[in-house]
Amino acid sequence: MGRRRKGRDISGWLVVDKPAGITSTSVVNKVRWAFDAKKAGHAGTLDPDATGVLAVALGEATKTVPYVTDALKAYEFTVRLGQATNTDDAEGEVIAQSDLRPDDEAIKEALQSFIGDIEQVPPQFSAVKIDGERAYKRARDGEEMEIAARPLYVDSLLLTDRPDADHVMLEMVCGKGGYVRSVARDLGAALGCFGHVRELRRTWSGPFDAADGLTLQQIDEMAKTPALDAHIKPLEIAFTDLPEVRATQEGAVRLRNGNPGMVMAPGVEYGDTCWASFDGRAVAVGTYRSGELHPTRVLKIQD
Template identity: 75%
Template sequence: MARKKGRDISGWLIVDKPAGMTSTAVVNKVRWALGAKKAGHAGTLDPEATGVLAVALGEATKTVPFVTDALKAYRFTVRLGQSTNTDDAEGEVTGTSEARPSDDEIKAALGGFVGQIMQVPPQFSAVKIDGERAYKRARDGETMEIEARPLWVEELLLTDRPDADHVELEMTCGKGGYVRSVARDLGEALGCLGHVVTLRRIWSGPFEAEDGITLEEIERLAKSPELDEKLLPLEVGLAELPELKCTPEGAARLRNGNPGMVIPGDVDYGDEAWASLDGHAVAVGVFKAGELHPNRVFVQG
């Protein structure tokens, strides 16, 4: 089997994704620019969406689930009075309405989208239906019954009303949320229809869009030490988990996949945590009786 070419480089590069690119294309550009062997991202953005796309490299890919599971925030604009088959401005208009709710009516309706809600993903989404992506079947003209799934919405606020046809909203939610579904369902709840026209992820877990690097800058700094310096350590991806320090002996055992002694901290029996030695992540695992039982081990030079 041919070995993957590239550098064994680890860390996070936070990209301020431009509109018009898929998340996979951005990851591929980052991998090329850094000459990295391995890369992935923590949460897909629609091609026309902008904002935080956290790209993990090397050993940092093992921390992706912890960033994906963290809260994230979106700023988006909803066009009232029209529904589309994609629930955004890229699709075909499927319905229109002359109704235009007041600001107070909109604010009142937003309450129904906060807390633990059930959400049906868009027809054009990456959800798998009988083993095939929904968007592929939707492109063939098929309309599918997509099962609703739970979503935690921490906050949903009306931030601006530029005109009668548009509202600007900010939403903080857990993983698996579709902003396009919120726009669609809000329009239906208000009796006026609606779809997303702009979407920006402003933060995701520990990462902020304002700290992100642009694609233009990535291309300008490609293959240079300056781009390496933009990398954040993989430990940043563990910000949502408690840290426990370990001894060199404990670290050696953990690196071999065995339970290792850690210094007790603010962690209860059975809690998930990560162990560090001299500030560097050694493993993620479950704390039991003074030891961390690893389920992810980091290989750092």
């Protein structure tokens, strides 16, 4: 018989304004401790030196993480022109330099090729798995790897400021799986001057905004008190982009047991992915078929 995990059965989302200098996993561990929660996870890793929105899922909300990671997200970042580094950010070693400094018009023109459906090669220092091992572990050993390009949707990429000749400030809205460091690297290559990320901040991710985020200091101050619980956002916020269907009482029972259940679904089409509610709470996520929801994820929220 497996050991039962200790902690509270608490479900929902907490938005953290992550500081630089700490890993996303460390933030999740801090939040789990502060709530004394049984289970926690996050929706989208931020590099240790990056700041901004880190949405932490508690309890049953961990089952809804894919619906947040699939959503659009926005980044503000500064690119240092004239230098390439082995990590594609300021923490790495400079491996190439150039005296060329393109003007604003050249940069704006180059940015156009990064918008829409593009192919992007992740950085050598990334969590991508190569033959079962994280790329960053092999990169630390001095190995240079061939990493396959991956599709990325970029909704917008704008030049917002030019503080000096060496730096440009950009704002990007993109889909899941994007590496801002790769954008900086590839932009520098396209301009012929090299480039890497100097600063990076995620300003929003799906339904979550940095303005609503708690600092780690605030989490420490409110840890294990009702004041911190008051900042939990409902699990259902993850379904902002999905249609809601309403389960009948019998349908809710069937859905909670993992079986197809009857739902009322005006305006929903056959085959749509939906979330089902009963008495205002999420019951399941699944596929709508002829009056029933066929669940792919069952949500058992503790009242």
